[in-house]
Amino acid sequence: MNRMPLRGILILVVFILSFILIFPLGEKINLGLDLKGGMHLIYRVDTANLSSQERKGASERAVEIIRNRIDELGVKEPIIQPQGQDKILIQLPGVVDRERALEIIGKTALLEFKLVEWEPELIEKNKESLDSEHEWAELEERKILLRKKAVLTGKDLKDAQIGFDSLGLSYVLVRFNSQGSKTFAELTQNNVGHRLAIILDGKVKSAPVIKEPILNGEAQITGDFTPTEAKDLALVLRSGALPCPLVLEEERTVGPLLGSDSIRRGINA
Template sequence: MPRHERWKIILILVILIASVLAIYPPDEKIKLGLDLKGGVHILLQAKGTPDNPITGDSIERLIAVMRNRIDQYGVAEPVIQREGGDRVVVELPGLDDPEAAIELIGKTAMLEFRPVVDVTPAIPREPERQNYDTDEEYQSALKRWQEYRDQSLSLEEELRARSQSDPSFTVARGEDGRIYLLGPAEVTGKHLTDARVAFDNLGRPVVTLKFNREGTNLFDELSSENIGKQVAILLDGAVISAPVVQERISAGEAQISGRFTTDEAQRLAIMLRAGALPVTVEILETRSIGPTLGADSIRSGVKAGLIGAALIFVFIIIYYSAIGLVADISLVMTILLLLAGLASFKATLTLPGIAGIILTIGMSVDGNILIYERIKEELRSGKTVMASVDAGFRKAFITIIDANLTTLFAAVFLFYYGTGPIRGFAVTLSIGILASVFCAVFVTRVLLRILISKRKKLLFPAFKERS
């Protein structure tokens, strides 16, 4: 084998092994859509208020925010549609953690920064009898706890009374059980431009925030007026943290820390980036759903695809003999690259996606036929086999690129303007086009040159050397 061909074989083998690793095991790597696998069905009820009633526009904005959240969460091809005047149906294809997705969908994610005016002390846990040696010790500890609790409850009532006397004040409960009396919301989620997950110096996940120009100025004022004091960070009316401001913050950035896991911090960042829901929602129903097409339809579709592919493989071998086997090897690698692309991009495979795979097989065979017919033309003109192969690939290259580029543009427009299964078809077709062009103009050529260099007598008669 010529030395300059070895690196090409090595590259093909590396790509082949990487593709197999990318799709193995296929049950875990290839995500199936609602039509093939089923998923989770969620029915949501929008709830308005006198100040924020339910309107057609608010429902449309609700759907837009939900779609943005779900897309960022990585769930491909969800079904999100309006039902009636104030309900939304969400169907998500197979999920590893449905509860996390439900939380992501149902949480309003209204972010606020408010100065802390006053706060109740944290109420300790109620004493337990087994932690004390005698009943007298337990009763004494219980009495002290009750007195402490009563004082906290009394202070809570006082804070609520103060909030009623001043409309700019509000009362909120913290995750630690404390009751906070808070000033007006100085900075809110509408001032955010980005929210990302990071880690503090102890390796704990946090959410970093970036504000727009208005938010930067407001946060600068809030921090400068509350140095040495607490500023509460509220999410959906609950205090998730209340750090003490150590210095003026004028860079337009802040950080939310808490008892987050990495996944929880990621979901919070997604919700903040996507924005708050325009209205609150209540989850009325959650249930698992089976494949929408039914098992018989799925089996029939897959069977038709396999039979069609098998017929193409057999036809190529019969018509082109040994070099037909080269085309079939190239075709198998095209399919592997396509599946590896779907797995790498975490795309969802649906029945229209399977149609895209079958179309890719046809287009890949079409490219090989163009190349082989050009080679035959060059042979008939009197050139040697190797020269005919090089000329055939060179002349077929422009035609292949032109035809596939046109189809790729159509797939891009389908993805941009389409939704659901249409986008799935567009993704599959786009990856398939790139894979088929690579395999047709590179893999097939390398394998053919190796076969010819070995001077195997398996080539069809038109490929015999001419004296």
Template sequence: MLQIAFWKRVVIWALCAVGLLFALPNAFYPRVESFNDAHKAIDAGVGTPADQEAAGLWPEFLPSGLVNLGLDLRGGAHLLAEVNLAEVYADRMDGMWPEVRDALRAGDVGPIREVKNDLGELHVRLQNPENMTRAMELVRELSRPVVTLTGVGQSDLEVTADGDLLKVALSEAEKLATDERTMGTSLEVVRRRVDAAGTREPTIQRQGEDRILIQVPGIGSAEELKTLIGSTAKLTFHPVVRRTSSDSERVNSRELLYPSLDEEGIFYVLEKTPVVTGEDLTTASPQFDQNGRPAVAFTFNASGGRKFGDYTAENIGSPFAIVLDEEVISAPTIQSHISGGSGIITGNFTVEETTQMAILLRAGALPAKMTFLEERTIGPELGQDSIDAGRIACIVAFVGVLVFMVLAYGTFGVFANIALIINVGLIFGLLSIFGATLTLPGIAGIVLTIGMAVDANVLVFERIREELKAKRGPVRAIELGYEKALSAIVDANITTLITATILFVMGSGPVKGFAITLGLGIITSVFTAIFVTRLIIVMWFERRRPKTIEV
């Protein structure tokens, strides 16, 4: 007999109800989106009266999760950036010079001097070339093992000689390890900067060896996104040697010449070694100084605060340069000992500039500069066109399938259509629960799912037809129809689910969006075909008790 236990019926309808409940907010997308934004602002302590009003647009007891719209649906910015890895090698070698210099002097190899080069290496000229072997041994003692699985047992430095020139470079194993660290850090910094700006569901992923793909829905333009993430935000604090009006001022190897951001035509000669760097920062926030001008307040960690305090105590009356990305943004004179590890950056800033600077400093500095190879701004009107086209495709596919099922299977086709409507609702409910991003390929996955969703029902109904032709009774025909079609349904959907999984794991961006909706659609389709449609048929059969049925 056709029997489904009461507890199973409750579970099936409960799952359907929960899925449709979580899908409900998407039917009121603008209202729920405003509600979510308002609550986020209120929780962050920056809520406005308008936010308080928007917080009442949606009942608190209902779910408020939405299916996030991707770049091609919402509009936004697309960037492809290349990370300058060679710059990291050069900085690493430049930073090794004091250590190499001290080691060679302690080893008594005679007079030495650094020779500048564009190869990202450290070159040291020895006045006594006969001591080259000794010098190479001393430098090799400074090397360390490479800390990656691929570089086990290898040194991080390669030390060679060319006449009286000692050459120090990173080994290939260390370069690979450095590349991985640099790309990982760059990805994390970019992600923190984008998240701090309050954008939704950005796509930030590595492409190839030295490129990063950045797609941010909802942001105004590619130029705005470049401004947000393009700056390395390398903050350093340097002692000032002197001011000058010449950009060709001669400086030695231990000094730097940087332009002033506020004073046009003015340059500062600074000591190359900073007192503290942005790596010691713990917080940065936009504020106003004592004169009511926009500024950025900052706080150092314990180590940075101690170094900052000691330097200010010992150099009262001396100028002190604050450098951001090789520009002196401020050079105040130290008036007194600054303890507590906090300070304020002032200058001719606007509120927008101080807010931007605070975001960059909080997110941290990029380990290397990025070059933007590709940039696109996708307007919201183009995204709306995609939404409209996707909506039309879904409606046409949906109506076509509904009409076909009714014409082909009559009353049973109506039952399949009810399950199909529930199926689409469950897809959006799952997407909302997982916080997934819907893209145009994702809409294609939903359209494909609509067509595939009735496949299982078609298999069952055709098996029921065959059993009816074999003179089976209605009850037995329905039971055998589901029993004999089950293996075919499971096999067909498992193979498709495996394909969707491979697409998700191996693909990226739009391919993943398609794979997610396809995979979720397969799961909900099997559930609605095997359980929901069957339950509807059983309930109908219990109520009508027909002597014969037509499929």
């Protein structure tokens, strides 16, 4: 009997058994960047404005927050890892919505609530010389004077979700944690008739008048959002603010290295 065919059969059996052990029948094989293509990104963590203490672990915190955001996007088997002291490598297999991915990853998402100054003499005084307790901001191409100290920030949030008003327009509903709810209740009780600016990444999104005390620990962020924009803003607020800005230093769209026929043969072998 020819021993060569027998050896070939044994090798084939071993190969099939090994394949089944690695990829059990019925289990979907996840395709990485090599097979599916996708986005390859390298960000630099910009710690220039952080104190020496704040710089410690900034990259690790950024990686954790980015991972939370990408997990909520539903990307399978992403690679998110620090490179050196101030770089982060991100690979997103199969991602095709480039603009949305970059917006969600790169948004600092620093949320602040600040009172709008209402005392006329302070407003006039700061027109001449800005003091250390105030800052000027813009809302709808009009300057407003803000009290510099934020009364609430994104750290006081418990949750954020998309909502729709009676006209079907999108907004973001934020819910404060227990301490944040208490602070917000006291703030609104003591400032009825005054305006509260809601600021995201240094830009005033709205500055509504406090009409009555708000005791349920909820607030709305409006700003002519599309449903997708409101959903994505809620996502990044839930994941928390990045410790510092990210600078995109490299972006590549990677095509599959193997043709679709090769992939199909590899999976169905």
